[in-house]
Amino acid sequence: MIKGKNLVNGKAIDTLNTITFKTFNAKEKTVLPPSYENATIEIVKQACELADQVFDEYSNTSAATRASFLAQIKIELDENKKLILNQYQLESGYPDGRAEGEFSRTLEQIQSFVDLLNEGSYVNAILDVEIGKPDLRKILYPIGPVVVFGASNFPLAFSTAGGDTISALAAGCPVILKGHPYHAGTSELVARSIIDALDKCDLSPGIFAHLHGEKIEIGSHLVEYPKIKGVGFTGSFKAGKALYDIAQKRKEPIPVFAEMGSINPVLILPERLASDSEIPIQLSNSIQLGAGQFCTNPGLILVCGAEIDSFVDRILQNFEEANNMVHPNISQNYQKQIQEIESHGVRMYRKSQEDNSPTVGVISVESVLDKPELLEEVFGPFSMVVYSPSTSLISELIRILPGQLTATVLGSKKEIKKNITLIGNLQKKVGRILFEGVPTGVAVCASMNHGGPFPASTDTRFTSVGTSSIERWLRPICFQDCPAEFLPEALKDDNPLQIFRTLNNKITKAEV
């Protein structure tokens, strides 16, 4: 069923390229069949030119048509669920619960865009229609063909039919998906579902292409290709920033939405810590969730004026056995980072000496202020507990903290009030601030913001999770004095789509 071929124009492409790669059984530590053909520059060109050719057709489809298409993707995925999840578990080593959970989440994400499209107001129609003035009507349009990179840690929800792809397809942008080489098989199966959905909806097969590639060159070629108008990426800072730089050096720079991870500080104030014995347990669970392979893993715990030993001990006691990581490379990198941090004088605690074992580091705030390089992300089940005698040193640490996806503040209301300036400063560094719970578990809804100031993401004005993520792939076009019959539906006088519009500065569903 998995052919290991690149999919362009709805078909598996034979390449003369004999360089292939294989995926890895994350549990058994063996390679998996089949061989995957690395895409070539020729295939990149084919896919990009085709995406450009079909952009006209696809950008002119109605929101209802795209909603049906996305709904069909859900159906196809569901029909192939067993096949997909079997490959997913082989390639990721994730347990049943995680597999089921991520699959459901992926379908729910798609449904949220189906709903968004069916409601229709996302096009942000703005009309200024006054007698004696030019008739001006503005609407959001898709930006053009985009490239999406599959993420290593979420083979479904942040990959082939994940948030980036689905939000771009919802917007009306053709997508070229570069599968993550760690789960190329899963990616190919999901890609086939999307292609089947295109076929059943009578849409051009060129609207979605799927390329394999283990070398970074394929990614560079895709981002460099002049017909590509935007890029979605979730992964490491190094890879995300490299793609960003390539895109900015193009003759025509294009937006790259790279969500590059974060250490997600959790600030625990003393009263709350003393009164809530669940905090270390919740944090412990959050640290080891999915072997710590989450962008929102709580990598930095700031404990203020409290006894630290029993706190760390309770986190440790709750740790389970080491979990598989997605790929030996990730696992090795995790070990390396842990050792490096240890060499800076961070005391390390783990329950077992196994390779991927969840680990807590402990260090004083003064030492971190001395060595800000300790504030870099460790990708894996690790968190660094930083203890401080007072909030004033925490304040200094927040001042030098790089941009983050999230911050969590756990405190009594009295404590929050007392530290409101410090919390305000923390808020300036993040995309989402929590006052309960843990940062892992990113809800998919309109109000979610998954993004944050650089280096958490390359563009803090946009989220990569939730329906607002569609805004990344849209740009405004204004129609001046356009004859009624040529206006897009969303801008017509009688508001046939029955969407909310801003009409002469009033938000309304009223007709002109």
Place this chain on the structure above:
Amino acid sequence: MIKGKNLVNGKAIDTLNTITFKTFNAKEKTVLPPSYENATIEIVKQACELADQVFDEYSNTSAATRASFLAQIKIELDENKKLILNQYQLESGYPDGRAEGEFSRTLEQIQSFVDLLNEGSYVNAILDVEIGKPDLRKILYPIGPVVVFGASNFPLAFSTAGGDTISALAAGCPVILKGHPYHAGTSELVARSIIDALDKCDLSPGIFAHLHGEKIEIGSHLVEYPKIKGVGFTGSFKAGKALYDIAQKRKEPIPVFAEMGSINPVLILPERLASDSEIPIQLSNSIQLGAGQFCTNPGLILVCGAEIDSFVDRILQNFEEANNMVHPNISQNYQKQIQEIESHGVRMYRKSQEDNSPTVGVISVESVLDKPELLEEVFGPFSMVVYSPSTSLISELIRILPGQLTATVLGSKKEIKKNITLIGNLQKKVGRILFEGVPTGVAVCASMNHGGPFPASTDTRFTSVGTSSIERWLRPICFQDCPAEFLPEALKDDNPLQIFRTLNNKITKAEV
């Protein structure tokens, strides 16, 4: 009254820098007193650090407070109108009507943001509040201190208290304004009005700083300064792209909203041309308006299948005397560009041989397809008429056309219908498409889009004119499970600001 000093923290700063510059009387061709002190790196640092320090205060002001502040700027400007316009006319050479018009437009722009802030829904509050799920509420927040560059061609409306500054101040971002050296005096007077308004509204003087500088270094230092989080610019491609590149090379890249001009193609279809004798007159007026120093000057006229000589003749006959240009540099550059284009075989027509004389070039579409470099902007009262036997060659030209601010299509409904694919392709290249009139005259309203695909602007997703331009300076922050008392007003259960919000996927003013 004009001191030629840099204004930081509300005060004129004395520099040890003895390098000064003067502005130029555009009509009399003489230099104007006083001398202006170039800002130094030290002053850049002072202004940026101060902007960062006051960001906390300013970002936490209510929309109502900022509305009052902007309204006060209007009052101050109006009180100093005579003084400001006197200097404006000396430095720009623009006639009375233009001076009055641009002054009014500047006040109207400010008023539109006062109204936007008082209405308040621009913060795009999104709430997902369901029992058993995390409580998530998202709102737009200011990004941080920003730098705005004054534009040469609009000393008021696109400069010191122009759209970029006012939209950023409306958003809650402190602004450092780099005055354009061609109208440093006007800029300083306007800056004093803003500083006086800050004082009267009891806001910190650090919220707005005004720097003089004729060398590009000052601009580079400002854009490089780590505490700066965004940049607004209107001007040439060369300068805008240079600032963009500087910003992308920072350790933390920041958005640069550079609106870099365009040749604003006007496509005239034969039936309409034959039936509407006003077209050449309207175009002629638009070409010579403000000595052609408009981003939306119609620089390319595509005439399809029609007799060209009498069309060009009617444009020419309507030309008036040569107008002053803002500065001899602009004038010299205009002459140079005209000569260069002529050297490519474009036939040139002008009514007088004076330096800034309005000029029409005439060439066949085949020649332009052969020499696409002819599609570059000539800043001044120039337009190139390209004649074509058929729309198919026009289609090819549109295919190679760089991104534009506007395109205008003049055709009968029958012709528009017939050429709908071609018009669709044109639409993909622009930010605004007109079906009547001329591209000059950019209305200031919510539905305006002044921006377009690169190289017309560096970020096609944002407008620099109209109230939507505030979105450039905002980013989302999501509050998860935040205690009611610490939520921003816009997100509180009872909707105290009475704004439109998206509550559980419904747009409403209802309470939670």
